[in-house]
Amino acid sequence: MPDYGHEVKAGVFLTPSSRSPREVVNLARLAEQVGLDLLALQDHPYQPAFLDTWTLLSYLGAATERITLAPDVASLPLRQPAVLARSVASLDLLTGGRVELGLGAGAFWDAIAAMGGPRRGPGEAVDALEQAIDIIRELWDPTRRLVRAGGDVYRLDGAKPGPAPAHGVEIWLGAAKPRMLRLTGRLADGWLPSSGWMPPERFAAANAVIDGAAEAAGRSPAAVRRLYNITGTFSASPGFLHGTPSTWVDQLGDLALEHGVSTFILVSDEPEMIRRFAGDVAPGLRELVAAERGAVRTEAR
Template sequence: MPDLGHDLAFGTFITPAADRAEQALALAELTEQVGLDLVSVQDHPYQPAHLDAWTLLSVIAARTRSVAVLPNVANLPLRPPAVLARSAASLDILSGGRVELGLGAGAFWDAIAAQGGPRRTPGESLTALAEAIGVIRALWTPGRGARTAGEHYRLAGAKPGPFPVHDIGIWLGVYKPRGLRLTGRAADGWLPSSPYLPPEQLAAAGAVIDEAARAAGREPSAVRRLYNVVGTFEGTGREFLQGPPEVWVEQLAELALTEGVSGFILMADSPDLIRRYAAEVAPAVRELVAAERAGAAGPAAPLHVPEPVTARGSLAGVPTPDDGTRLSTEHVWDESTRPTGPASDPRRDYTPHEVAAGRHLVDVHDGLRAELRQLRDIADQVAAGALDPGTARSHLQTMTLRQNNWTLGVYCETYCRIVTTHHTIEDRTLFPHLRRAEPALAPVVDRLAEEHIAIHGVIERVDQALVALVTTPDGMKDLRAAIDLLTDTLLSHLSYEERELVEPLARLGFG
C-alpha cells in the first residue's frame, strides 16, 4: 500500500476508568494542550468499571475547543445504529463539528448477552455492521422518511436528523477479510490497533481494503487509515515503538509513506508519555513525511514562498509578525534595544527541507500561542465561577509554558528534541550551535536568552496570582493583569525570535 497523501493526525486513546474519572478528563485536556488532534476512548457498555463512552466524550467535547472526539470503537450490538446516528450528530452540532464515529461489530458476546444484547456469529455481526452503516448514513441524509431493509436493522420511514455540521467519518475497527472488504466498500476509514494487528500485517490487510474499494468504484485513498499504537521510550529500537523518540519517528513515518497510515493514536494513560509524544514524535514525523513527499515529487526545485513581510530574504513570510497590540501598561523589557542579526541574501532560494526546518520553530511557537489562549479562557472560567482556582493552577502546571521553565538550557534542549529527527541531541543545543555557525548572531542569541528568563518570571507571577486568588478579594484583577502581561511579553518575544531565527535555522540547521 503506497502513501495515500493524507494530512497526518495524532491523538490519544484514554482508558475511561470510572474510579479515575478526573484523570481521564485531565488526559483529554492535556491532549489538546500539547497540540494533538483527537481524543478517543474505548466503548464497553457492559463493563461496570468504565464510564459510559458517549457521556464521557460529551464532557470531553465540552471541556475542549479544538480536538476531535471519537469512540474507539462504539459497541454496535449494545448501541442501536439509529440512536447512535442521532447521538453522534447531536454531539457534532454541540462541539462545532468535532466528532468522528468508530464502529465495531462486537466482541465479548457473553457480556453483551448478559446485558440483554444479541449473541451473533461472526457472519451475523458483519452483516449487522453493514446494515448499521446504511441506517446511520440514511439518518444523516435530508429527506422525508428514511427506509432501509435489513436482517438486523431497518428503518420504516424514520425522519432523518439532526444533521451533523461536518461530514462525520465512519471508521471500522475490523481485522478479518470480510470486515476489511466492507471497509473498502462502504466506510470512510479503518481503525485497527497494533496489539491485534502488528505493523508487518498492515500491508496484507490494506491490500484487501484497496481491492474492495476499487471493485466498488472508489479510490483506495477514499479510505483513510488510523492506527492505535502502544509504545515506550525505553528499549533498543528493535521492536515496534520500543526505543527513543527517533525510533518512533522513523517507524511511524515509514508506515505513513509505505502503508498509507495517516493517523496515529497513542494508547496511553501517562501524562509524561503523551507530552513527549506530542513534543518529540508528532512534529518530527510530520517533517520527515513532508520532506519525503517533497523529494518524491521530483528533483528539488527552488522554493518561492509568498511575498515577505520584511526584507529578510525569501523566508521572511514565514515568521508571525507582531501586530503591536499591548494589553498591559507594564513593560518587562525595552523592545527598542533588541539587536538584529545580519541581513540574509534576498536572492537565496530554499529547498523544501530547509523551509520545513525554519517552519518548525513557528510550529512550536504556535503551540505556545494556543496554550496562551487556553490560559486566558481558563481565567474567564474562573471569573465566571465555572472553574476553581486550584484546578486552574493544575492546568497551568501541565502546560508547556510552565513545564520548560523558560531557562536557556531546558528551553533550547526542548527545541532540539522537537525539531531534530535523525541525530542525537545530548551534546548539542540550539543557541550554542547558532553562535558557532554564525558569530554575528551572538547578540541576538544573548538577548533571547535574557528574555527567556524574564518570561519565566512573568509566568511565576501568573502562578502566584492563582494561589492568591483563593484568599485575596481583589485577586481576579491581579490574575488578569498578570495574564495580560504574559500575553504581551510572550507574543512579542515569539515574534522577535521567529523574525531573527527562522531564516538562520533554515540555512544553518540545528547543529
Template sequence: MTQMTDYGHDLLFGTFVTPSAQGAGHVLDLAVTADRSGLDLVTFQDHPYQPTFLDTWTLLSYVAARTERVHLSGNVLSLPLRPPAVLARAAASLDRLSGGRVELGLGAGAFWDGIAAMGGRRLTPGQGVDALREAVTIIREIWDTETRGGVRLDGTYYQAAGAKRGPAPAHDIPVWIGAYKKRMLALTGEIGDGWLPTIEYLPDGVDSLPGINARIDEAAVSAGRSPGDVRRLMNFMNVRFSPAGRGLLDGPVDQWVEQLAGLALEHGVTAYLIGGDDVATTERFAAEVAPAVRDVVARERGEA
C-alpha cells in the same frame, strides 16, 4: 526510505484512552492534556458491559464540553449495544454542539457474553458484518437531510420505517471501522471512510499491513471507489519512551519518528493513537514526535 503505499492523507496524532471509572479524573486530565498540547484526536474504548469503565458516550459528551479543538471518537463503539438510528442522532447532536469535532468509530461487536448479558443480540462474526452494513446505511441516511422522505430499511438486523432525517452533523463525520477478518476488511473497503485496528491484535503486526491494505484496496475498487477513500488509522497500546530501542514505539524519540513516518510512507497509516494513559507520554508525543513525523513525511512526499 522506500515508498510502497502512501494514500496521501494528512497526518493525525492522538490518544487511545482507557475510560476507567475509578480514575475518572485522570481520564479527563488525559483528554484535556491532548487538547492543550495540540493533538488531533482523543479516543476512548467502548465496552458498555464493563462495570469498571465509564459509559463512553457520556464521557465523549463531557469531554467535548471540557475541550476546545481536539476531535473525539469512540474506539470503537460497540454497535450491538448502540442502536444505529439513535447513535446517528447522538453523533450529529454532539458534532453540532462541539463545533464539528466528533468522528465515528464502529465495531461489529466482541465479548458476546458481555453483550448478551446487557440485553444485546448475540451474533456470529458473519452476522456481525451484515448488521454493521445495515447500521452504517441507517446512520448515513439519518444524517442525509438533503433527501426528501423518511429513512426506510427493512434489514435482517435493523429496520427503519420512515424515521425522520436529521439533525445533520456540523461536518461530514467519517465512519471508521474496526476490522480484522476478511469480510470486515472487505466491508471497510466497500463502505468505510477509515480502517481503525489495534497493532497488537494484527496477527503479524506491521508485516500484516501489505496484505490487509491489498484486501481493503481491492474491495474499494470493486465498489467503484478509490483506495485513498479509506484512511488507515492505528492504535498502539504498548508504548514507551526509553533510552534504548526495544520495539515498535518503545525507544527514544528518533526511533518513534522513524517508525511512524515509515508507517505513513510505506503502509499508508496516517493516524496514530497511543495508549498507555500517561500524561507525560501524551505531552512528549505531541511536542517532540508529531512535528518531527510531519516534517519527515512532508519532505519525503515532496521529493517523491
C-alpha cells in the same frame, strides 16, 4: 503500498475509568493543550469499571475546544444504530463539528448477552454492521423525507431523518478479518486497527484487501483513511515502538509512507508519555512525511 496523501495526525486513546473520572478529564485537556488532534475512547458498555463512553465524550466536548472526539470503537450490539446516529449528530452539532465515529461489529459476546444484547456469529455481526452504516448515513442525510434503510437485522421503515451533523462525520471501522476488511473498502471512511492485533508486518496484506474492495466498488483506495492505535515505550528494549523518539519517528514514518497510515493514536494514560508523543514524536513524523512527499513531487516533475 502507496502513500494515500492524507494529512498526518496524532491522537491519544484514553481509558474511561469510573474510578478516576477527573483524571480522564484532565488527560483529555492535556491532550488538547499539547497539540494532539484526536481524543479516542474505548467503548465497553458492559464494563462497570468504565464510564459510559457517550456520556463521557459529551462531557469532554464541553471541557475542550479544539480536539476531535471519537469512540474507538463504538460497540454496535449495545448501541442501536438509529439512536447512535442521532447521538453522534447531536454531539457534532454541539461541538462545532469535532466528532468522528469509530464503529465495531462487536466482541466479548458473553458480556454483551449478559447486558441484554444479541449474541451474533461472525457473519451476522458483519451483516448487522453493514446495515447499521446504511441506517446511520441515511439518517444524517437532510435531503431525505423519510428513511427506509437497513435489512433483516436492523431496519428503518419511514423514520424521519436528522439532525444532520455539523460536518461530514467519517465512519471508521475496527476490522481485521477479510470480510470486515472488504466491508471497510466498500463502505467506510477509515480503517482503525490496533497494533496489538494488527502488527506492522500484516499491513500490506490487509491494505491489499481494502484497496481491492474499494476499487471493485468504484471507489479510490485513498477514500479510506488509515488510522492506527499504537502502544510502545521510550526505552532501549528492542521491537516496534521501543526506543527513542527518533526511533518512533522512523518506524511510524515507514508506516505512513509505505502503508498509507496517516493517523496514529497513542494508547496511554500516562501524562508524560502523552507529552513526549505530542512534543517529540508527532512534529518529527510530520516533518519526515512532508519531506519525503516533497521529494517524490520533485522527482515526478
